[in-house]
Amino acid sequence: MNIGLREAEAFLKNCDNVYILIHQSPDGDCIGAGFALNDILRSMGKKSAVLCCDNFSKKFDFITDVENNTDFTPDTIISVDVADTKLLGKYQEIYGDKIQLCIDHHISNTGYAEKTLLDAKASAACELLYRLVRFMGIEISDYTAQCLYTGIATDTGCFRFENAGAETHEAVADIMRNHKLNYAKINREMFDIKSVGMLKMESAVINVMEYYLDGKVTMICITNELLESLGVDVSDLDGCASLPLKVEGVEVGITIREKAPDSYKISMRSTGDVNVSEICRTLGGGGHVKASGCAMDGNIEDIKKILVEAVRKGMEL
């Protein structure tokens, strides 16, 4: 059942002994929202803890380095930024059908919780949580403000994306007016800093990038041999998928990733003018207009030719 801010407020006031669940492969938004809610509940005199099936990246230490004792029996299960219980990993089986409140901003939310506070127009779960906090009229700490800022900044690509509209900037202005935030440092950690492995990977990806159809299509092929030669691991691939689309004049960026000998996973991204969902459908895959994919087996050079031809046809439409 979808609920509004008033009901969410009543729920938080009446709950206690809370487990806050966030999604697997945790990002800035679910970590920010989870730990912000944790801090808010504690300031209301409740016992609470954050549960995640995966570890947190070191760059979130400034949020996650708080006492987080989960050693109690929960009376209340709340999820934040979790669109589907599948995203709870090992906690799906234990808590998937016991979630009393979900606070989320994904339009794809499956409505698994007893009560859902959903705003698909919010840029981030953190933005929605901030609106709830303002509605409740409660004071938040500078720590919570940092958590909320981090979630909004990361989910909007530091205010770069479509979802960073007037309401988002308004919320951030409001947070900044009332709290001491080290936002320049947060943004540096979130958006600038890269590991040596990631830099090596980026450099290698640029070097193997191929250009087709008058530079309108870029293609990178990441083989296991390449990964081994660089001595980097798969986590260093993060961010490389967006590289092909960053090249001037490019409309479609293709990333080919070797899964096994002669077996490849293809991801196709578009700046928006070309519908890559249609193109991938002709290759047995699918997805969104701007981000789709498919799987292909065979000789890599043949696969490249098939891909370029499929994109050429897709561009004519």
Added chain:
Amino acid sequence: MNIGLREAEAFLKNCDNVYILIHQSPDGDCIGAGFALNDILRSMGKKSAVLCCDNFSKKFDFITDVENNTDFTPDTIISVDVADTKLLGKYQEIYGDKIQLCIDHHISNTGYAEKTLLDAKASAACELLYRLVRFMGIEISDYTAQCLYTGIATDTGCFRFENAGAETHEAVADIMRNHKLNYAKINREMFDIKSVGMLKMESAVINVMEYYLDGKVTMICITNELLESLGVDVSDLDGCASLPLKVEGVEVGITIREKAPDSYKISMRSTGDVNVSEICRTLGGGGHVKASGCAMDGNIEDIKKILVEAVRKGMEL
């Protein structure tokens, strides 16, 4: 003489036949502010044009592709985002001592104009200009709104830097509430898109990066041989200066640029904990705490050793 918003308003209402001067190597803020003011003055029924000693990058076409006929005798000279008349290039000699109004946000403004509207706390000249527009209560076009957004976004690194505080987000929220802005597209053009040359340069820079003092210092050496081997030109170096500081754990990033055989220009950047101004002073240079430089002649390997040793000493302080 420093003036306030009221006087600036009176000036704009009474002026006509305006040349708007912006600084050399024009960036998003001076282009945005210059063309925004141009559009505002025209909507007030005045004749005006923007003058810049350098060409505009193609990525600013959506701002600069307007009729801009400079073929009239100006009665009024206004500069925007110009801290010093030295930055006017060839226009310094002609107009340097004739500037009646300057609108700027640089604390280093030399006060060269008859009247100066200065706010060093504004993130961008565009933010200050927007405040003036609101003060005047005039309607601006969506085009002008895009110009102002672009200046604010570029001068704050898309809201990443220290200067993007509450007032900046507030101004942007206000612009967005009242205007149709294609901000996601603008941000893509400003912050994501790179030329093939820039990507090649980045890749090469990562490959030649050296690590010293337990990875706390990174060094890149850009020789003329490297530039030639890549077939890229100096403009592709843009952005590479910030790469050394993006590596995890780095405190000081050093870029060495070959000027002539055995002659090098050194730029040193710090994340803030180490004072590179002090370090460069010991090498005959200087600058700011976080960004300084010096010139060094000699064998490149000797220079590297001297640099590392100077930084090691500087870190002990």
